[in-house]
Amino acid sequence: MVADAVIKTVNLKCAFGETTAVTNLNIEIRANEILGIIGPSNSGKTTFLRALNRLNYLNMSYRQSGDIIFEGKDIKQISDNILRKKIGIIFALPQVLPISIFENVAYGPKVHGVKDKSKTAEMVETALKKAYLWDEVKDRLEMSAMRLSGGQQQRLCIARTLAVEPDVILYDEPCSGLDPISTAKVEDAMRELKKDYTQILVTNNTKQAARVSERCGFFLMGDLVEIEETETMFTNPKDQRTDDYITGRFG
Amino acid sequence: MNAARVREKIAFTILGLITLLIVLPIILTIFYVVKNGAGAVSWEFISQSPRHGMREGGIFPAIIGTIVLIIGTMLFSLPLGILSAIYLVEYAKDNLFTRLIKLSVVNLSGIPSIVYGLFGFTLFVVFLNFGTSILAGSLTLAIMSLPVIITATKEALESVPFTYREISLSLGATKWQTIRYCVLPYSIPGILTGTVLSLSRAAGETAPILFTVAAFYLPRLPHSIFDQVMALPYHLYVISTQVPNMPAKLSFATGLVLIGLVFLMNLVSIILRAHYRKKKQW
Numbered sequence: 001m002v003a004d005a006v007i008k009t010v011n012l013k014c015a016f017g018e019t020t021a022v023t024n025l026n027i028e029i030r031a032n033e034i035l036g037i038i039g040p041s042n043s044g045k046t047t048f049l050r051a052l053n054r055l056n057y058l059n060m061s062y063r064q065s066g067d068i069i070f071e072g073k074d075i076k077q078i079s080d081n082i083l084r085k086k087i088g089i090i091f092a093l094p095q096v097l098p099i100s101i102f103e104n105v106a107y108g109p110k111v112h113g114v115k116d117k118s119k120t121a122e123m124v125e126t127a128l129k130k131a132y133l134w135d136e137v138k139d140r141l142e143m144s145a146m147r148l149s150g151g152q153q154q155r156l157c158i159a160r161t162l163a164v165e166p167d168v169i170l171y172d173e174p175c176s177g178l179d180p181i182s183t184a185k186v187e188d189a190m191r192e193l194k195k196d197y198t199q200i201l202v203t204n205n206t207k208q209a210a211r212v213s214e215r216c217g218f219f220l221m222g223d224l225v226e227i228e229e230t231e232t233m234f235t236n237p238k239d240q241r242t243d244d245y246i247t248g249r250f251g
Numbered sequence: 252m253n254a255a256r257v258r259e260k261i262a263f264t265i266l267g268l269i270t271l272l273i274v275l276p277i278i279l280t281i282f283y284v285v286k287n288g289a290g291a292v293s294w295e296f297i298s299q300s301p302r303h304g305m306r307e308g309g310i311f312p313a314i315i316g317t318i319v320l321i322i323g324t325m326l327f328s329l330p331l332g333i334l335s336a337i338y339l340v341e342y343a344k345d346n347l348f349t350r351l352i353k354l355s356v357v358n359l360s361g362i363p364s365i366v367y368g369l370f371g372f373t374l375f376v377v378f379l380n381f382g383t384s385i386l387a388g389s390l391t392l393a394i395m396s397l398p399v400i401i402t403a404t405k406e407a408l409e410s411v412p413f414t415y416r417e418i419s420l421s422l423g424a425t426k427w428q429t430i431r432y433c434v435l436p437y438s439i440p441g442i443l444t445g446t447v448l449s450l451s452r453a454a455g456e457t458a459p460i461l462f463t464v465a466a467f468y469l470p471r472l473p474h475s476i477f478d479q480v481m482a483l484p485y486h487l488y489v490i491s492t493q494v495p496n497m498p499a500k501l502s503f504a505t506g507l508v509l510i511g512l513v514f515l516m517n518l519v520s521i522i523l524r525a526h527y528r529k530k531k532q533w
Contacts, residue, residue, distance in 0.1 A: 055421060060345070085423030095414050097433065111424040111432070164422050 005069075006031045006168060006198045007052060007087075012066035014047045016059060021047035023222040025066070029168075034194060036213025036230060037202045040245070043219040045202045049170045052200075053087040054080055071167070085112060088161035092173040094153035096145040096160075101137050104145045104156055108164035123163050131159035132189045151182025158189055169193065171201045175208065187212050206246050210234050218242045284510060288503030296504060300470035305490055306497060310505055312470055316480030317454055317512065319473060320464065323389025324396060324453050325446075331393070332400030333442060339401070340408040341430055360398035365458035367395040372462035384477040388464025395459050396449040403445020407438035440524045447520040451513045457484040467493075483509040 005028040014022040022044040029035055037045045047056060054075065056062045068075045075083055085108075097104055105124040114120050124141075128134040133155040137148070145156055154174060161169060171190070175183040190199060190212055203209050209216050210230060217227040218239070226239045237243045295309055302308035343349040371391025381387040411434045419429040457465075465485035473480050487505045490497050 053421070055417070058417060058420065080420070081423045081425045083423075084421055088423075089421050091414075091417075091421075095418055097415060097418060098437075107419070107424075107432070108422045111419070111422065111428045160422065 004031050005029060006071060008069040009048075009051075010067040010069065012048070012051065012068060013064065014044070014051055014056065015063045016047075017061040017063075020222055022051070025224055027217065027224055027227065029198060029200060030215075031198055032194060032196075033215060034190060034199045034201060034213045036209030036216040037200065037219060038204075038206050038209045038216060038245070039219030039225075041204070042221075044222040045219045046172055048219070049089070049172055049200060049202050052168070052170060053084045053089060055084075055089065081111075085164055086166050087168040087170065088164055088166035089170040089172060090154070090157050090161060090174045092176050094150055094157055094177065096148070096153050096156055098144065098146055100142045101145045101148070101156060102141040105159050105163045108160060112164065123165075124159075127159040127163035128156075130162050130189070130193065131155045132185055132192075133159055149182075151178050151185060154178060154182065154186060155189065158186070162193075166197070168198045168200070171199065171203075173203055174201070176204060183208070218245060220245070281510065284503050284506050287500055288505075288507040291498075291500040291504035292507055297508065301468070302470075305468065305486075305494055306501070310481075310483070310486060310508065312472060313481040313483045313486040313505070314508060314512070315472055316465075316482040317484075317509070319385055319480060320388055320392060320460065320482055321450055321454050321516070323385055323476070324392040325450060327390055327393035328396040328400055328449070329446060332397050332446075333404050336401045336404035336408060337430060337435075340405055341426065341434070356398050356401050360402065363458075364395060364456050365461075367391055368459040368461050368463060370394070371459060376463055382477060383462070383464055383466075383479050385464055385473060385480055386476045388460045388480075388482075389476075391459045391463045392453040392456065395456070396453050399449035399452070400442075400446050403448070404438070404442045407441025407445070408434060410441065411437045436527075439527050443520045443524055443527075447516055451516055454513055454516070455484050455509060457488050460485055483512070 007029040009025050009027050012022055012025040012027075013020070025044075025048060027048075037048070039045050050056045051064060052068060052070075052075075056064065057080075070078065070083070070087070097107065099107075102124055105127050106120050109120050109123050114123065125134065125138075128137065133152060136152060137143075137156075145153065148156060154177075158169075158174075175186055178186065187208070190201070193199065201209065201213055213230045215227065216230040216233045218225045218233070218237075218241075220241060226233065226237060226242045228238070233242065234246060237246065243249075297309055297314065298311050299309035300311055339349065339353060343352075368391060371387060371394065375381045375387035375390050376383055379387075381390075415433045415437065416429055419433040420426070424432070453459075460482055464479055465482050466479040467489055469479060469481050483505060487502060487509065490505065491502045
């Protein structure tokens with residue numbers, strides 16, 4: 001199991017200024033799995049996620065200790081732009097750039113040096129198809145992405161991340177602003193992507209974690225309380241606090 | 252009508268009157284200049300050199316001089332101002348040194364233009380030995396324009412939402428790519444506004460060019476950047492105060508041409524702004 005861990009954290013501690021967000025985290029993420037992360041607000045889920053591609057460092061007060069090993073290498077030795085190319089992220093609110101649908105998806109290939117126009121067009125099409133958005137937008141790729149619906153925008157964000165051709169995709173509560181039908185489409189996309197990508201899904205929606213993930217971790221106050229096969233966690237959790245949270249007794 | 256609505260009406264009326272009061276002097280100035288100067292503006296006035304102790308002929312060399320100075324100022328102040336603003340906003344760490352620089356920039360915009368003129372004279376004309384020249388004048392005007400350009404660019408950059416930077420960086424773009432593709436395109440309208448405002452002011456300044464470039468009377472066009480030139484604001488000053496029996500309508504006509512030139516610059520910036528707004532789909 002250790003051998004095929006794509007990402008491994010060793011004694012990871014994260015803090016913003018004086019406020020500790022993640023206390024002491026040791027977790028292993030396996031290739032091609034969908035790992036669900038559940039837990040109440042302020043439990044350190046998002047901080048953990050954003051630590052993996054060093055996005056936390058955009059906040060000047062961020063401090064971190066411990067190691068994160070990605071594909072056998074300490075991420076401190078990987079430059080930010082290479083790391084983020086390999087570990088993409090989908091944010092909680094659909095965040096599209098105020099440019100056309102095509103340009104949004106083509107942004108990644110552009111910054112990674114794809115100059116050939118037909119190659120770019122091909123990458124955009126592939127990414128949009130994988131994100132289940134192609135059929136809805138193929139006739140209006142030049143339209144402003146701002147005019148898409150929230151659900152479409154979120155799938156556009158997934159397509160934009162896919163066009164960068166990452167190995168790992170992080171989802172930070174990707175469906176918190178979406179209606180059930182859009183949510184179902186995003187979840188379908190995640191299941192389909194399982195073949196080629198390792199995915200980590202942070203969610204406030206316990207049911208979503210149960211529906212989509214294969215393994216699930218429960219965070220509470222900066223600690224990983226329990227990590228287990230999703231099936232086991234939702235039927236027979238080891239820790240009383242996990243049981244309380246997933247059955248809705250607190251949190 | 253209830254009391255609250257009445258109070259609202261009164262407040263709006265006062266606000267409206269105050270706005271009118273501010274616009275009024277501008278309208279009156281332009282009206283006065285047009286009324287007194289428009290009659291003297293002709294093709295000959297714009298396209299010929301002054302004759303007979305500047306009492307006749309046109310102001311062609313002064314127009315060209317001012318245009319050359321605006322271009323020279325732009326060449327120096329745009330890259331310097333915009334690049335340093337990018338550094339201050341995107342790269343510089345927030346420490347005492349950075350704060351000191353930011354404070355100095357703000358304070359520099361409050362320095363009287365004649366002080367810039369003296370500074371330019373000492374540094375460029377005398378010390379660096381550029382002589383009274385287009386180069387020295389442009390550099391002096393550029394230094395005077397820098398604070399406004401830096402401040403405007405800084406504000407334009409800061410108004411770009413942080414999420415754009417976050418998106419770009421999360422997709423593996425480098426910091427410079429993020430600035431180039433995700434920040435600058437959205438701040439260009441703001442940068443343009445500040446720049447044109449600052450260059451308009453530079454075009455109309457007399458004090459900074461007084462010792463550094465402006466010629467009293469030089470009815471030919473410059474051959475190199477080490478030449479002196481006539482310039483509209485200085486020419487206006489000269490013919491209004493130094494030349495006896497000067498027809499007043501020539502002074503007003505010169506002023507009108509200067510206003511027209513500045514207006515033209517603003518027009519170009521408005522068109523450019525509209526163009527960039529249309530390209531970016533908010």
